[in-house]
Amino acid sequence: MSHVLLDNDGRPQAAAAPTGKDAASVAATQRNTEDMIVFRGVSKQYGSAVALHATDFSIRKGEFLSLLGPSGSGKSTILNIIAGAVAPTEGIIVLDGKDVSTVPPRERGLGMVFQNYALLPHLNVFDNVAFPLRIRGVAKSEIQQRVRNALERVGLTGYEHRKPREMSGGQQQRVGIARCIVYSPSVILMDEPLGALDKKLRDQLQGEIKRLHRDLGTTLVYVTHDQEEALNLSDRVCLMNGGRIAQLGTPDELYFEPVNEFVADFVGESNLIEGVVQDEGVVRVSANRVLKVRSTQGHAIGAKVKVLVRPEKIDIVEQMRAEDDNTCTGTIAQVSFVGGMTRFELTLADGATLLVKGISARAAERANVGQQLAVRWAARDAVVLRK
Ligand SMILES: Nc1ncnc2c1ncn2[C@@H]1O[C@H](COP(=O)(O)OP(=O)(O)O)[C@@H](O)[C@H]1O
Ligand SMILES: [Mg+2]
Numbered sequence: 001m002s003h004v005l006l007d008n009d010g011r012p013q014a015a016a017a018p019t020g021k022d023a024a025s026v027a028a029t030q031r032n033t034e035d036m037i038v039f040r041g042v043s044k045q046y047g048s049a050v051a052l053h054a055t056d057f058s059i060r061k062g063e064f065l066s067l068l069g070p071s072g073s074g075k076s077t078i079l080n081i082i083a084g085a086v087a088p089t090e091g092i093i094v095l096d097g098k099d100v101s102t103v104p105p106r107e108r109g110l111g112m113v114f115q116n117y118a119l120l121p122h123l124n125v126f127d128n129v130a131f132p133l134r135i136r137g138v139a140k141s142e143i144q145q146r147v148r149n150a151l152e153r154v155g156l157t158g159y160e161h162r163k164p165r166e167m168s169g170g171q172q173q174r175v176g177i178a179r180c181i182v183y184s185p186s187v188i189l190m191d192e193p194l195g196a197l198d199k200k201l202r203d204q205l206q207g208e209i210k211r212l213h214r215d216l217g218t219t220l221v222y223v224t225h226d227q228e229e230a231l232n233l234s235d236r237v238c239l240m241n242g243g244r245i246a247q248l249g250t251p252d253e254l255y256f257e258p259v260n261e262f263v264a265d266f267v268g269e270s271n272l273i274e275g276v277v278q279d280e281g282v283v284r285v286s287a288n289r290v291l292k293v294r295s296t297q298g299h300a301i302g303a304k305v306k307v308l309v310r311p312e313k314i315d316i317v318e319q320m321r322a323e324d325d326n327t328c329t330g331t332i333a334q335v336s337f338v339g340g341m342t343r344f345e346l347t348l349a350d351g352a353t354l355l356v357k358g359i360s361a362r363a364a365e366r367a368n369v370g371q372q373l374a375v376r377w378a379a380r381d382a383v384v385l386r387k
Contacts, residue, residue: 042091066230069240111185126160292379311357313381
């Protein structure tokens with residue numbers, strides 16, 4: 001059996017880690033007591049295929065962090081490495097100040113919720129939720145109390161005797177969540193928990209998970225490929241691409257200050273306009289058109305850059321005015337009425353396409369295909385991508 005070596009201060013030593021990183025680097029990761037989970041150079045290879053490139057990041061205590069990204073980008077790999085279900089090829093995992101690289105899953109004090117619920121079909125709801133307590137040898141009277149509390153938290157009081165097959169998908173996932181929170185894990189890990197549910201139920205359970213996190217105050221790591229879900233739920237989002245972190249930041253940072261085109265495209269809709277830095281805050285996009293942008297800091301004059309403008313930051317105006325930062329006109333190539341918002345695709349004079357989104361108006365008042373539209377946007381909403 002594996003165990004953690006302790007040094008003179010009772011802290012775990014790096015010697016137990018697979019890479020043999022020096023003790024100083026582990027001690028350094030432990031200085032910040034606000035971190036719940038720290039990855040230091042953690043990677044995972046399957047044969048010659050790299051599922052996760054060497055990765056460093058930390059998750060704060062009590063934080064709701066989503067791992068977002070396309071299928072195969074390494075989200076579940078990170079979650080399973082935290083859980084201890086997958087051993088990293090290299091690197092150190094620190095959990096609440098302890099190097100757990102060699103600590104087996106059950107001793108890590110984590111709770112896990114899966115997409116397919118993973119309930120035991122022959123056990124009723126009570127016994128499914130009681131299961132983790134029984135294997136931990138908790139006393140019978142305490143089991144009663146804790147299962148009752150957990151079921152109450154997920155709104156399933158009265159369902160104790162149902163079998164999983166007698167419940168809807170949403171109810172089964174509530175049982176999965178109750179079974180996870182019943183033993184008060186220090187970290188909750190969820191892998192696409194709402195992936196099997198329809199949109200309306202997903203929205204409802206998203207709200208419940210958010211509330212649960214607020215009530216429990218537990219660190220929660222949540223895997224999803226749905227950017228809206230990640231933005232809605234999370235304190236911070238870690239966007240993955242091809243086994244690497246593309247960007248880790250608040251929903252605001254990913255949405256309004258994406259570092260590169262991949263992030264801008266994955267999170268929300270975007271206009272990406274190519275150009276060359278002409279002056280501080282000015283990007284030339286064609287022979288007769290320049291953009292005023294928020295900042296060109298970090299890019300030399302003459303550097304090729306991409307400028308992001310979110311479609312909903314572009315206003316449709318009656319008339320172009322000289323005092324506006326950026327204005328142009330275009331011909332409407334397409335209109336889509338998507339509930340509260342209407343989305344216009346404009347073709348500009350130089351052939352470029354510009355997406356514009358605005359609050360919907362009734363059909364009679366709505367501009368239509370073939371019409372000319374004048375638009376404007378502020379320099380502060382034109383962001384030069386960092387990479
Ligand atoms: N057990 C495994 N054996 C071989 N390759 C794997 C295994 N598990 C995952 N992978 C590969 O690692 C990459 C990342 O997988 P995963 O972390 O599951 O992605 P995600 O959860 O983002 O969809 C994928 O290319 C996947 O095919
Ligand atoms: Mg996955």
